[in-house]
Amino acid sequence: RKLFNANISNQTSNMKEVFRSEYRVVTRKNEMRWIEATGIAEFDVEGNLVIMSGCHNDVTLEKAHNNKLFELAYYDEDTHLYNRKMLEVHLDESKKQQQSGKLMFLDFYLLEQLIAIYGFEFSNKVINNGVEIVKSIFDDSVDYYRLSSHKFAVFLRGEFTDLTIKRMIKNILFELEQLQEMMNFIVPVVANMAVICFDYRERLSGAEIIDQSYVALELKDEKQKSNIVFYDESIKNEVKKKLFIKNGIQMALDNEEFFFLYQPIIKSANDEIAGFESLIRWNSQEYGMIYPDDFIESAERNLQIISIGQFALREGCKFIKKYNERNSSDATISINASVVEVVQRDYGDRVLSIIEENCISRSSVIIEITESLMLDHGDEALSQIRKLSCAGVQIALDDFGVGYASLNNILRMPLNEIKIDREIMNEVMIDDNVKRFIKSIIRLAHDNNIAVVSEGIENIEMIAVSKDLDIDYIQGYVYSKPIEEKCALKYMVKDITG
Numbered sequence: 082r083k084l085f086n087a088n089i090s091n092q093t094s095n096m097k098e099v100f101r102s103e104y105r106v107v108t109r110k111n112e113m114r115w116i117e118a119t120g121i122a123e124f125d126v127e128g129n130l131v132i133m134s135g136c137h138n139d140v141t142l143e144k145a146h147n148n149k150l151f152e153l154a155y156y157d158e159d160t161h162l163y164n165r166k167m168l169e170v171h172l173d174e175s176k177k178q179q180q181s182g183k184l185m186f187l188d189f190y191l192l193e194q195l196i197a198i199y200g201f202e203f204s205n206k207v208i209n210n211g212v213e214i215v216k217s218i219f220d221d222s223v224d225y226y227r228l229s230s231h232k233f234a235v236f237l238r239g240e241f242t243d244l245t246i247k248r249m250i251k252n253i254l255f256e257l258e259q260l261q262e263m264m265n266f267i268v269p270v271v272a273n274m275a276v277i278c279f280d281y282r283e284r285l286s287g288a289e290i291i292d293q294s295y296v297a298l299e300l301k302d303e304k305q306k307s308n309i310v311f312y313d314e315s316i317k318n319e320v321k322k323k324l325f326i327k328n329g330i331q332m333a334l335d336n337e338e339f340f341f342l343y344q345p346i347i348k349s350a351n352d353e354i355a356g357f358e359s360l361i362r363w364n365s366q367e368y369g370m371i372y373p374d375d376f377i378e379s380a381e382r383n384l385q386i387i388s389i390g391q392f393a394l395r396e397g398c399k400f401i402k403k404y405n406e407r408n409s410s411d412a413t414i415s416i417n418a419s420v421v422e423v424v425q426r427d428y429g430d431r432v433l434s435i436i437e438e439n440c441i442s443r444s445s446v447i448i449e450i451t452e453s454l455m456l457d458h459g460d461e462a463l464s465q466i467r468k469l470s471c472a473g474v475q476i477a478l479d480d481f482g483v484g485y486a487s488l489n490n491i492l493r494m495p496l497n498e499i500k501i502d503r504e505i506m507n508e509v510m511i512d513d514n515v516k517r518f519i520k521s522i523i524r525l526a527h528d529n530n531i532a533v534v535s536e537g538i539e540n541i542e543m544i545a546v547s548k549d550l551d552i553d554y555i556q557g558y559v560y561s562k563p564i565e566e567k568c569a570l571k572y573m574v575k576d577i578t579g
């Protein structure tokens with residue numbers, strides 16, 4: 082009523098001709114209704130109000146609808162906590178109001194297991210009880226968010242020491258563990274946590290801060306589970322680099338920052354060059370040399386690996402053509418292919434057309450795939466691989482021994498080559514059981530016309546064992562590290578024993 086009256090007197094004293102006002106009333110049945118009043122006022126020459134006319138509309142439904150939309154946009158449906166979008170809004174607001182604070186990100190990474198075992202209804206009860214517990218630890222000034230199915234955040238405005246935060250976290254975990262006993266479920270309540278200082282002076286948007294927190298949570302994942310990472314200077318750079326890598330691949334492609342090194346693969350029978358494996362590198366202006374283990378996964382996630390793969394194949398074909406022309410040889414080029422590439426429907430055709438463009442024989446190209454490819458994407462991938470194999474392109478199984486190698490899988494694939502992983506070769510050197518196992522695999526491979534390559538061979542002893550095991554090709558630092566194209570073109574096998 083106060084606001085409405087103020088609105089009216091504002092109207093009359095400022096001689097506004099059109100006005101709009103919104104207010105709530107309680108009906109006799111004790112229902113709350115929203116009213117929108119719009120009106121026109123007429124004033125005489127001296128500014129006195131002559132007449133006021135208008136209408137009152139019941140806008141309760143519209144209002145409810147807007148509220149519902151607001152809720153859908155900014156709240157998590159199951160817990161009625163704010164969602165990620167609202168955290169972005171709150172962070173941006175805090176920045177404007179020059180208020181700093183602390184953000185706790187909690188990733189209850191086993192929640193999906195809980196849902197898988199107990200279903201949604203029970204899991205939602207657990208989550209909602211958990212939320213109540215956490216809320217009881219803090220006061221009213223704190224906001225809570227559910228960012229995704231198992232990621233949550235708490236925003237504490239104001240100053241807090243790390244010690245206080247650590248105590249709070251300990252408290253949260255302790256209380257949540259009680260929940261497991263209380264509700265009697267078997268999935269442990271564990272979380273990866275990241276604590277981020279929100280400093281309004283840093284020119285980061287809410288969305289950017291949340292991005293950082295996700296990377297910080299992943300860092301925790303890689304080190305030890307169920308612990309806290311404090312996002313301080315020491316890991317800030319690590320997180321920044323990861324974010325740079327995640328977001329910078331397209332730019333690197335555009336700026337031609339990717340290039341390929343070539344590592345020789347040697348025939349064990351006569352120490353001649355059998356071929357080269359192409360290995361990608363990213364020469365970044367910001368971070369110098371970046372290795373594939375740091376970016377292939379990101380590139381797979383956003384499908385840029387498809388362009389990278391085509392680039393690798395084009396460059397590899399050009400290189401091997403040049404190499405074979407110069408050296409009058411028939412060396413092969415091995416190209417690593419990612420699952421994501423191979424499951425594309427036109428993968429086989431594209432590989433064949435790139436080989437054709439470069440006028441080299443199909444059998445001089447070896448496509449290296451991994452076992453996970455066959456496990457996760459059986460049929461689509463297999464049909465592309467078969468197409469290539471039928472056309473004469475060679476297929477190698479990379480990193481043999483580190484995955485869930487099943488002989489069944491291996492024999493289903495049209496393989497020309499198996500590459501035994503470096504770690505397995507290291508075990509072969511010290512464990513006779515592993516050696517016997519690998520020996521029988523090699524026999525099986527040979528019986529099926531499949532050649533065997535040993536990877537990561539670093540010394541003469543490993544060469545001797547490879548030869549003893551009847552391995553066909555050897556790859557490793559003992560002969561050469563991956564080298565630049567111009568060195569690879571004139572590479573000569575060094576006399577190791579001499």
Ligand code: C2E
Nearest residue numbers: 360361372373374393417418419537538539556557558563
């Ligand atoms: P990979 O295909 O198994 O390649 C062998 C890795 O072992 C290479 O690491 C190579 O530099 C390293 N290596 C070779 N010999 C030795 C040795 O004697 N000792 C040791 N310690 N290491 C050795 P790199 O170049 O870092 O590549 C890592 C992985 O990244 C590759 O493993 C491959 O899976 C992937 N990758 C590389 N280039 C590409 C590419 O163009 N496309 C795709 N999709 N993946 C690629």
Ligand code: MG
Nearest residue numbers: 358417449479
């Ligand atoms: Mg490889």
Ligand code: MG
Nearest residue numbers: 479480500536
């Ligand atoms: Mg390998």
